[in-house]
Amino acid sequence: MSKADNMLSILWMLRSGRRVTALQLAEKLEVHVRTIYRCIDALCASGVPIVAESGPNGGYYIIGEFFESPLFFDSDEQKGLIHASTFAQEAGYPHSDALTRAMDKLKRYTNDEQLEQLERHGEGLSVIYPKMEDKHRTFLQTLEESTGEGRTLEMAYDRGKGEASPPRRFDPYGIVYWKGNWYTIGYCGYREEIRSFRVDRIHWLRATESRFDRPMGFSAKNFLLGQLLPHPDQAAALETVRIRGHEQVLNELCRHWLFGHARVERQPEEAVFQLERSMIETYVPYFLMPYGTTLTIDSKLLVEKLVEASSKLTTHYQTMLSNLK
Template identity: 70%
Template sequence: MTKADNMLSILWMLRAGRRKTAKQLAEALDIHVRTVYRCIDSLCVSGVPIVAESGPNGGYSILGRFAESPLMFDEDEQKGLVHAAIFAKEAGYPHSEALARATDKLKRYANDKQLESLERHGVGLSVIYPPLDGVHQTYLQMLEEAAGQGKTLKMTYDKGRGEIAPPRLFDPYGIVYWKGSWYAVGHCGYRGEVRSFRIDRIRALHPTEGRFERPASFSARDHLLGKLLPDASGSQAMESVRIRAQQQVLDELCRHWLFGHALAERQPEQALFRLARSTLITYVPYLLMPYGTALQIESELLVERMRAASARLLAHYDAMRQPNLDEGDGAQ
């Protein structure tokens, strides 16, 4: 470890409240005793109130007042870091290993009561996300670092169904995690505009010598959502849709990202949505199908689209079912 790591580790160990000798600190960190002395001297110069006591029961300790300093993490903050590390690892966060090392330090130098609390809260939380493979985990980290340093990358991208687009220069303005997938948002040199790309469709990514400046106040999150939500500028035709259902059903529907943003009016057992017509005739019927007959829809257009989508679904499965019925009849 670096000297800074050693100093921080010693600080955490002393903060646990137990007096430690230089030998004990050296053995715990697998460093030389002289290194411990130098780190203690540096901590004292930095203003840390370390008390040295000689004798058989002597050693180094830290004033309780400093241990309660806001520079340290309290119990809730430590729990938050442990939970954040779990979320980050499962979501494929590019620096999850660094966050895991940080939480390991929390546990390593916590006192017995703190350690018991951290372990108990850690096993009490589970997260299920589709993981990225090793290659795309590397791409995600490259994109995050390039976004932070303003470095242009060269990217090869799969547009879908195996159709590979020509390589392009890409200025990553930021990365966004949305609905189980990571996206990179930035300026595409091939299209000459700001676009978003799914990380798991990137086929190659290489650094270049190019540099860029992110536009002031640009939000990768807002840009990505702006491409998905109804057009607030009024350039798209909008339709009003009133849906009646039990309160619990409507609560679940309103938690969906599309319907939640389109909600215009809500009552316990009915909700009014303002949806783009193009969305209404394409995606919405299939989003509502899982609710079956639990919904009463007041929109002639949407009802007609639901009927058409249901008919296509029925015809599809009828076509799959008919040969089996013929075989059964023949056997009789």
Template identity: 60%
Template sequence: MMSKADNMLSILWMLRSGKKMTAQQLSDELEIHVRTVYRCIDSLCASGAPIIADSGPNGGFQIMGEFAESPLLFDTEEQKALVHASVFAKEAGYPFTDALNRAIDKLKRYTNEKQLHQLERHSSGISVLHPPIDGQQKSFLQMLEGAIASGQTLKMNYAKGRDGTVITRDFDPYGIVHWKGQWYTVGYCRLRREMRNFRVDRITQLELTDQHFERPEDFSAKGVLLNQLLPDTLLDDSLVTVRVQGHEHVLNELRQHWLFGHALTDQSPGEAVFRLEPSSLQAFVPYFLLPYGKALTILEPDMLVMKMAEVSAGIAEHYRNMLSKSITPKGDRQ
């Protein structure tokens, strides 16, 4: 049930369309009692809104003069910006899309015809390409946001790395970050007793606990996430120099990647140099570079070249085995 203030604002928005509306029409539209409509209009008139009432068969309520054309809360540019922002939020997997949709529907519902036409034209002119998130991840994001606001500890089951081993821990969520197409939660891990970040798509279960926490006032989830995912300095002696040659569009994609872009130390036409952690060269880097095929050539280090050869050979062997099975005569399959 909407509050009196919400009802008053809704009536004001509806009358701004310039149309004459009866108390019954307003009542039906807002699903409130007719007496409530009259009380709200009396309050609006008392606050200075120039609403006039015409009696008779063609009667109803109207707003006088230029008030109907003046911006109410949001002008045209602000309305356009809100609609565009909603497109980005929904495509990024914003967990409260239902409420967002209701808000945008209200914005469109209570604008006049000219404003609505402009909104529809602007909203159809912008798109975002982003993999959709599933319902479970959306539910987890909602739980995380609620726990952050209430300072409530969560029991979390989290699948680690490539093997998918699930570990249960108590976790104090301090913030949620959307970065490079992924949602992360950052906070204090009571199992490891340190600040950690977790990818939301790897969470398998969340439960509220009876424990509570206080979030540090100067905490920055974004800052912690970047410090944990990216090397502190490109001059770290433990980092390995990676030199690659390739087509310019391939190198551009590498420069935009969250890890490679940060690790770039030198570039020239057709070549780029990065400084990366050794563990990443044995883990995900070969699998990230593999799809580029011959469009990319690794000049150094040798350890990455050998790892690429190993991974490629393993994939080639896998498909050779599949191919040999598919062409084996049926009579030989005993």
């Protein structure tokens, strides 16, 4: 183990409150006793109040007040860390290996009762996310590291439907996890503007020797949401839509990102939204179809588009049915 690991291990063993000799510590950690002396000296120099007492019952111990230090986590904090690691790893967190090692250390330096509680709570939480391919997890790690280091990348990207675009220089300003996908936001040298890219559409990434400075106060999250939600200048292109239905159905509808941000009024069995007309003409009708006849919609434009979309689906499946006879 590294010196830092040895020092942390010593701290956790001294946390029991019992006096422990240097020889006992050395045997436990399988290191030379001189390594223990050096680690104890380093801990004392960093401000840890370790006391050494000689004699038959002597040894090292820590003054009680130090147990309240933020270095040690109580049971709720430990549970929170275990659950947070579950979410992060299932979402494709780029440093999952390091996170696993950190959680192993947390479990290693707990007593039997704490370990049993951690295992019980850890097994009680499950998260289902789309599985990320190994190469995209590697890309995500490269993007995160380049974001922190301010290193420019060269990137080949699939624009969708198999259309590959020319390789581009890319300054990653941040990464965002949203709706089951990872996005990277930064300056695109090909378009010469700040853009967002889905990580699962990246073909390859290469680090360069160039550096960049992220704009002061830039928020990758706000930029991504700004692309998805209507801008105030587009108010003229908004349609007011009033939807009535059972309260639970409307609750489910309002949890969707588009309707949730577009909601301007809400009653138990009625909700009012301001939606972009372009979205109503393309996306919204198909999203509302699974709700069937549970909704009453007060918007001529949206109802017309629902009828149009329903007719297309009916024609499509009638043709399919006739071919199956």
